[in-house]
Amino acid sequence: QVQLVESGGGVVQPGRSLRLSCAASGYTFSTYGMHWVRQPPGKGLEWVALISDDGRKKYYADSVRGRFTISRDDSKNTVYLQMNSLRPEDRAVYYCARDSRKWALDYWGQGTLVTVSS
Amino acid sequence: QSALTQPASVSGSPGQSITISCTGTSSDVGAYNHVSWYQHYPGKAPKLMIFEVTNRPSGVPDRFSGSKSGNTASLTISGLRAEDEAAYYCTSYTTSGTWVFGGGAMLTVL
Numbered sequence: 627q628v629q630l631v632e633s634g635g636g637v638v639q640p641g642r643s644l645r646l647s648c649a650a651s652g653y654t655f656s657t658y659g660m661h662w663v664r665q666p667p668g669k670g671l672e673w674v675a676l677i678s679d680d681g682r683k684k685y686y687a688d689s690v691r692g693r694f695t696i697s698r699d700d701s702k703n704t705v706y707l708q709m710n711s712l713r714p715e716d717r718a719v720y721y722c723a724r725d726s727r728k729w730a731l732d733y734w735g736q737g738t739l740v741t742v743s744s
Numbered sequence: 745q746s747a748l749t750q751p752a753s754v755s756g757s758p759g760q761s762i763t764i765s766c767t768g769t770s771s772d773v774g775a776y777n778h779v780s781w782y783q784h785y786p787g788k789a790p791k792l793m794i795f796e797v798t799n800r801p802s803g804v805p806d807r808f809s810g811s812k813s814g815n816t817a818s819l820t821i822s823g824l825r826a827e828d829e830a831a832y833y834c835t836s837y838t839t840s841g842t843w844v845f846g847g848g849a850m851l852t853v854l
Contacts, residue, residue, distance in 0.1 A: 661843070663790075670747070670848035671782070671790065671833050685841050688745050721789065729778035729837055730795035737789070 628652040628733040630722050635738030638712055646707040648722030648735055655703040659725035662696060662707045664718035665737070672718075676725065677705060690716075712742045748773065748834055748846035755852040761822040764849045766834035767815060772844055774815035778837035781810060781819045783830045784848075790833065794819060821851070829853045 634646040648660070662674040675696040676685045684696050695708040705722055719737040726732035749767040756762040766773065766781075773779055781794040792801055794810035797817060807823045817836070821828055834846040 663845075670831075671784070671835075671845045672747075673835065673843040673845055676843065683841075685843075687842060723790075726792070726795065728795050728799075729776070730780035730792055731782075731790075731835075732792050732795075732801065734789040734791075 628724065630724065630733055630735035632720060632722055632735045632738040635720065635740045637741045637743060639744050640713060640742055642712055643708070643710045644712060644740060646709065646720055646722075646738060646740070648705045648707075650703045650705070650722075650724070653724075656700040658727065660696075660698060660705040661723045661725060661731055662705075663721045663723055663731070663734075664716075664740075665721070666715070666718040671721075674720070675707065679725075709740070712740075714742050716740060717742050745838070745840075745842060745844055748836060748844055750832075750834060750846035750849045752847070753850045753852065755854055756821075756824045757854045758824050758826065760824050761820060762824060762851065764819045764821075764832050764834075764851070766817040766819070766836075766846045768817075768836055768844070769815055771840070772836040772838040773812065773817050775839050776837055777812065779810070779812060779817040780835050781808075782833045782835070783828075784833060785830050793832075824853055826853050 677696045698705045721737045723731035723734040777797045782790040784790040
C-alpha cells in the first residue's frame with residue numbers, strides 16, 4: 627500500500643532555513659510527480675509546490691517562489707522541500723502528496739508541523 | 745493565485761443532500777476539467793473524493809458526486825451520514841501550471 631511519511635518539521639527562527647523530507651513506499655516512486663501542500667493553524671489547505679516525475683519541472687505558489695525549493699532523490703524514494711528565509715506566516719502543517727496523473731492528489735502523508743518563531 | 749471561493753460552512757440533516765460550491769475563474773476551474781475534491785478530518789491526512797470534476801476513486805461511496813458549470817464546480821453529498829461531517833476542499837489545476845485550493849467548507853451534520 628502507498629505510504630508517505632513526512633519528517634523534518636520543528637521550531638525555527640524567522641529568516642532561518644529548514645528542510646522537510648517525505649519518504650514514499652508501496653509504489654514506483656520515480657513514475658509519479660509529488661506535491662507539497664500546507665495548512666496554517668486554523669486555516670485551509672494551500673498548495674505549495676509540485677515536482678514532475680522526472681524532476682525536470684518544478685512549480686511553486688507565488689507565496690514561496692524564490693524561497694522554497696522542491697527536489698527529489700529517486701534512489702531514496704524521497705521528495706524534499708528546502709525552505710529558506712522562513713517567515714512567521716510559513717507556520718503550518720506541511721503535507722506531501724502524490725500526483726495521481728489524473729489531475730488530483732491521490733495519496734497524502736500525515737503532515738509535519740513547522741513553527742517559525744523567535 | 746487567489747484561492748477558489750467556497751462557502752465557509754454548510755449543514756444538513758442525516759439523509760438529506762447538500763451541495764458545496766467552488767468558484768474560480770477562466771484561468772483555473774473554467775479552463776479545464778481538472779477539479780478535484782478532498783475530505784479532511786482534523787489531524788488526519790486529506791482524502792481524495794472526486795477527480796476530474798466527476799470521477800470517484802475506488803472505495804468512495806456513490807453518495808458523493810461532482811459537477812461543473814463554467815467557472816463553478818460543485819460537490820454533492822446525498823444521503824448524509826454523521827461520518828460525513830468534515831472539511832471539504834476543492835482544488836484546480838491552473839493555466840499557469842500551478843494548483844489552487846478553495847478556502848474549505850466545514851460540513852456539519854445536524
